[in-house]
Amino acid sequence: MNLEILTPKNIKTIVILAIALSAGYAVTLIHPDGLSDAGRITFGIFTTAALLWIIEPFPLYVTSFIIVFLEVVFLGRNGGPLGLDKSGYTIFLTPFFGSVVLLFLGGFVMASAVKRYGLDERISRSILRHVGTRPSRVLLGMMVTTAFLSMWMSNTATTALMIAVAIPVIKSFPHEEPFRKAIILGIPFAANIGGIGTPIGTPPNAIAMGILEQMGRGMSFAGWMLRGIPVVIVLLATCWVLLCRLFPAGVKNINMSIPADEERLDHKSIFILVVFAVVVLLWLTGGIHGIPSSIVAIIPLVVFFGLGLLGDDDLKEMGWGILFIIGGGMSLGVAMKQSGLADWIVGLIPFAGMEIFLILLLFATAAAVMTTFISNSATANLLMPIVTGIAAVAPETSAVTVAIAASAAMILPISTPPNAIAYGSGYVKVSDMIKGGSIITAISTVFITLFIYFLF
């Protein structure tokens, strides 16, 4: 038998999995007052999922499948603790192709087409060509471009694109120029912030929308943007001012030397941009035509793959792992709501008599602290079923607060993939990231809470 699979790394993975499963099982042996059998089992699954998402012995989407397996085996059996019938277990599977997953998939397809035809580079060049030469304006131009692109594309892809644009600029600076750090930090911070702007910008947004939909309180695409865009604008401006002050420019001018695009856009590129614009327009006008945004998301799928603008290779690279993470989180949410675990946890927290503002600040802080160390999707998956169960706060308010706060925490290189990419450039130290990231995270947490509390 070939034992190459039992590498030290894999043995460690198996041990961590065994520990997480044992911890989950141990939790099911406790019989707290007011928690049903189904609730205890779900608490065990929740514990296992939380440990695996925190320690990350394997990719996050593997945990999603473990969740579904445990849910179906221990909760979803015919006549099991949830009292489901023979096909009742499918309630745990449907979130994997729910409307939010479909919406995200449509977003992935549009982003793939834009990248495949180099339109993202073209958009970034056309914005940056007009920012002038003053260092602060160059930084602002880079941050605005990054934030705009990351509303529609993955934060990781946008950061990779923009850092590649920034590196030649940075290399032209003297070695001791502090403004290099402002640029290298400004890009990932803007990508994290930009993702807040649209439902397809980052997975926590989709998770929030998915949970709300499960509760029968679905939010429209435009409804999300109404909350997200003002946050993006304020946080981006705050971040820009902060970075200019923390790492002031020693140079007077920056020559970006971005050449004009000599080639005109070809027909395929124009067609992609038109489809993109039509889809976004349909998403924003859902209240008028009544077509759900997830169904609108099918348009780019059919058009781009049907007309051969994207192929099988693009489909393989579509970010399925992220869709499964979202599906797994929502499936866990179903179990937590159905078993009564979410209500039971909420009952443990002494919210009675607490100001709604304080409750929201507590949620936002919890999300920010957790996201500093674990993935923002995992944070949203774990917190969302709980925070949306609090009677004193409207689910829309708590879900949006947690989702946005989970994207606005950016203290460490491991806090978000964009931070890790910027750190890998070697132009910033961890201490630089902590210095800028902790201030912007703290400001974001308070601002998001105030904004959602007073306006929604």
Added chain:
Amino acid sequence: MEKDRTTSSESARTEHCPNCDSTSTKNNMYFCKGEKIRVYIECAECGEFVARYTLSAYTSDKSYESLLRRLRFTRINSGKRAKNMVECFEDNVKTEFDHVLSLIKQNEDERMIENIIEEDFPE
């Protein structure tokens, strides 16, 4: 250390010209928007067509920049994994390059490259 190819999952081989057996080659890259980049290998000695490769990822001597290019088409959801990927990338490329050279020096796979691909990496 010489590895037994019947049990090892790795081997290495230098590309040879089918016409003159030279190992000197030129890489001619073909770029077409919306399509995968293709590399046409030409014999530097006799100019004969040697092989065509379809590129799925490109890494230059500037590894970080190559990684950025790759990340544009990758979706990562974990900061820990992204950090690990960024930190290991440069080392992995350089270490594997040295490893391949040493494999060729010590135990070059004698089979034709198309045979290695057909026999060991069937679609």
